[in-house]
Amino acid sequence: MAATDTSVSIQDLSLSFGAVTVLQTLNLDVADGEFIVLLGPSGCGKSTLLNCIAGLLDVSGGRIVIKGKNVTWEEPKDRGIGMVFQSYALYPQMTVEKNLSFGLRVAGTPKDEIAKRIARAAEILQIEPLLQRKPTALSGGQRQRVAIGRALVRDVDVFLFDEPLSNLDAKLRAELRVEIKLLHRKLQNTMIYVTHDQIEAMTLADRIAVMKGGVIQQLDAPQIIYNRPVNRFVAGFLGSPAMNFLDGRLENAGGGWHFLADDLKIPLGTYHFDRQPAPGPTVFGIRPEHVSLNSGTGWPFSTAANVEVVEPMGSDTLVWLRLAKQNFSVRVTSERTPRNDEPVTVGFDPMRASLFDTVTGSRL
Amino acid sequence: MSAAPIAIQERSDLADVRPYGPKPRRMSPGRIGIYAFLIVAALFFLIPVYIMIVTSLKGMPEIRLGHLFSLPHEPTFQPWADAWLHACTGRDCNGLSPGFYNSVKITLPSVAISIVCASINGYALTFWPYKGANLLFGLLVFGAFVPYQVVIYPLIIGLSSVGLFATLPGIIIVHTIFGMPILTLLFRNFYAALPAELFKAARVDGAGFWRIFFSIMLPMSVPIAVVAVILQVTGIWNDFLFGIVFAGRSNWPMTVQLNNIVNTTTGVKEYNVNMAATILTAAVPLVIYFISGRWFVRGIAAGAVKG
Numbered sequence: 192m193a194a195t196d197t198s199v200s201i202q203d204l205s206l207s208f209g210a211v212t213v214l215q216t217l218n219l220d221v222a223d224g225e226f227i228v229l230l231g232p233s234g235c236g237k238s239t240l241l242n243c244i245a246g247l248l249d250v251s252g253g254r255i256v257i258k259g260k261n262v263t264w265e266e267p268k269d270r271g272i273g274m275v276f277q278s279y280a281l282y283p284q285m286t287v288e289k290n291l292s293f294g295l296r297v298a299g300t301p302k303d304e305i306a307k308r309i310a311r312a313a314e315i316l317q318i319e320p321l322l323q324r325k326p327t328a329l330s331g332g333q334r335q336r337v338a339i340g341r342a343l344v345r346d347v348d349v350f351l352f353d354e355p356l357s358n359l360d361a362k363l364r365a366e367l368r369v370e371i372k373l374l375h376r377k378l379q380n381t382m383i384y385v386t387h388d389q390i391e392a393m394t395l396a397d398r399i400a401v402m403k404g405g406v407i408q409q410l411d412a413p414q415i416i417y418n419r420p421v422n423r424f425v426a427g428f429l430g431s432p433a434m435n436f437l438d439g440r441l442e443n444a445g446g447g448w449h450f451l452a453d454d455l456k457i458p459l460g461t462y463h464f465d466r467q468p469a470p471g472p473t474v475f476g477i478r479p480e481h482v483s484l485n486s487g488t489g490w491p492f493s494t495a496a497n498v499e500v501v502e503p504m505g506s507d508t509l510v511w512l513r514l515a516k517q518n519f520s521v522r523v524t525s526e527r528t529p530r531n532d533e534p535v536t537v538g539f540d541p542m543r544a545s546l547f548d549t550v551t552g553s554r555l
Numbered sequence: 556m557s558a559a560p561i562a563i564q565e566r567s568d569l570a571d572v573r574p575y576g577p578k579p580r581r582m583s584p585g586r587i588g589i590y591a592f593l594i595v596a597a598l599f600f601l602i603p604v605y606i607m608i609v610t611s612l613k614g615m616p617e618i619r620l621g622h623l624f625s626l627p628h629e630p631t632f633q634p635w636a637d638a639w640l641h642a643c644t645g646r647d648c649n650g651l652s653p654g655f656y657n658s659v660k661i662t663l664p665s666v667a668i669s670i671v672c673a674s675i676n677g678y679a680l681t682f683w684p685y686k687g688a689n690l691l692f693g694l695l696v697f698g699a700f701v702p703y704q705v706v707i708y709p710l711i712i713g714l715s716s717v718g719l720f721a722t723l724p725g726i727i728i729v730h731t732i733f734g735m736p737i738l739t740l741l742f743r744n745f746y747a748a749l750p751a752e753l754f755k756a757a758r759v760d761g762a763g764f765w766r767i768f769f770s771i772m773l774p775m776s777v778p779i780a781v782v783a784v785i786l787q788v789t790g791i792w793n794d795f796l797f798g799i800v801f802a803g804r805s806n807w808p809m810t811v812q813l814n815n816i817v818n819t820t821t822g823v824k825e826y827n828v829n830m831a832a833t834i835l836t837a838a839v840p841l842v843i844y845f846i847s848g849r850w851f852v853r854g855i856a857a858g859a860v861k862g
Binding site: 279280294 | 750752753755756757758759760761762766770771774775
């Protein structure tokens with residue numbers, strides 16, 4: 192990425208509270224107009240990283256560059272960022288209009304300019320009828336819209352979102368997700384978005400940074416992260432229902448590499464190894480939707496199994512089996528749901544699988 | 556209305572349709588016991604109040620008859636007027652009124668200054684943590700447990716060395732200092748219960764220490780400020796010890812005046828005047844409780860539950 196279209200650049204950033212290290216020499220370059228999602232479980236440091244970018248936490252090492260300006264020691268207001276919080280953080284004693292204008296009033300912006308910007312933000316977010324209300328008189332979705340508006344009026348380069356949809360119910364969350372995506376298309380601003388919700392991450396992001404333990408595990412486009420996870424953690428964290436993992440061994444026996452687990456022998460002729468394979472303990476991962484049930488023997492690999500449990504999920508059904516004495520799930524359409532204890536054949540193409548080193552967890 | 560009996564008839568297969576619908580309310584023995592206890596407890600506290608009121612409305616001859624509980628035959632407000640204007644403390648016979656104004660002069664500034672300081676303290680301790688902030692807070696809380704009597708003598712020495720002993724500013728400073736631990740605790744806990752994101756949002760919006768305090772935190776502090784006002788007004792109004800030690804003779808608060816009136820040894824003991832004077836002195840905190848009791852509970856709850 193050329194330096195000129197880098198919007199936010201985080202260089203060797205580290206942060207520790209006393210003996211606890213939260214972020215460790217973290218590097219991240221965000222392109223101009225890009226939508227980056229920081230995804231990870233609780234306590235992975237994603238919100239901490241966002242607070243560092245916003246200037247709400249002092250870093251222990253490294254630097255942060257926004258729009259070519261080193262802002263590591265700058266106050267939040269001087270960084271050209273706007274932030275949207277999970278709890279909305281609207282000022283409860285002020286009307287929506289006063290909430291939107293607070294930052295501008297602090298900065299001493301002329302009155303007509305303030306009015307112009309509020310009108311624009313209110314139009315974009317369709318909150319014009321709400322301007323004279325107090326936050327308590329708004330619904331959750333409306334509050335979050337106002338919170339986004341507060342970042343909007345300040346005309347910032349970078350939007351930071353800290354789990355903005357987590358306090359909303361499922362339906363509203365889906366609606367606002369689409370609205371945020373539309374907003375990004377309209378404004379073309381750089382957006383950094385923290386979430387633990389993989390669906391938000393998959394649907395919104397240009398690139399996802401999957402984090403764990405203060406370290407970015409993988410930074411790539413959603414489809415690549417989903418289909419070619421770099422390690423077992425990323426593979427397990429993304430995808431619902433979760434990826435199947437089978438513990439076994441990798442061996443070069445009888446004309447090519449095979450994965451062996453109990454009585455199972457999966458040929459890996461179609462699998463693309465990331466590096467030169469070596470025999471040893473290995474984890475075989477495959478997503479439930481990449482496995483087929485009762486669809487003939489045309490697959491590079493197929494085997495017989497018995498259905499243990501059936502979980503209907505509405506749009507489709509999750510079928511649990513035992514494969515090599517380990518749990519294994521298959522996703523089928525609702526019409527093709529088998530019964531409990533029914534014998535079935537399982538087939539898949541190892542090309543769609545992911546192999547991980549048992550010890551290090553990294554992709555093979 | 557006719558639908559219900561039919562429905563029950565249709566369900567005659569159920570031998571007994573009850574329990575069905577709301578549970579009937581009955582007076583259980585336990586509940587009767589609770590009410591009995593509450594009534595006795597209320598009487599225990601109300602009987603002295605009753606005696607005070609009826610005695611204050613009687614003339615001295617009627618009091619000498621000794622019928623403590625009887626209503627006044629010839630009700631008179633003269634003892635109240637005497638208590639307010641003419642009751643004697645030593646050689647001064649100006650009644651309680653100078654003490655009342657002294658108490659107002661002590662209470663108003665003490666309450667205002669202590670609440671302003673404590674809210675800023677609580678705000679700074681919550682949102683602008685600095686090195687040693689927790690230690691300072693710990694010391695402040697510890698201060699709430701120091702018995703007053705221990706520090707009186709050092710305080711006298713300290714205040715007299717700067718010429719503030721036995722002056723109005725002196726007693727105001729003392730009340731402010733002693734209100735600080737509990738009030739700071741109150742405000743800090745209130746602010747700590749507010750979402751931290753509110754503060755972060757204000758910082759991203761560019762507001763500084765004072766702007767965030769005045770524009771955002773202070774308007775939200777009304778419930779806890781009401782609690783603080785009630786605590787401080789009643790505490791300072793009812794204070795006797797600091798008043799008699801630090802205020803100086805010319806600034807003695809109402810409580811000290813009351814004590815002097817009641818304990819004056821010359822002449823006849825005017826029970827009716829003493830009762831009236833006592834009720835007058837206790838009236839201010841009582842009125843405050845009656846007016847703001849609802850607010851008090853609401854504020855305490857806002858501090859406690861939302862945290």
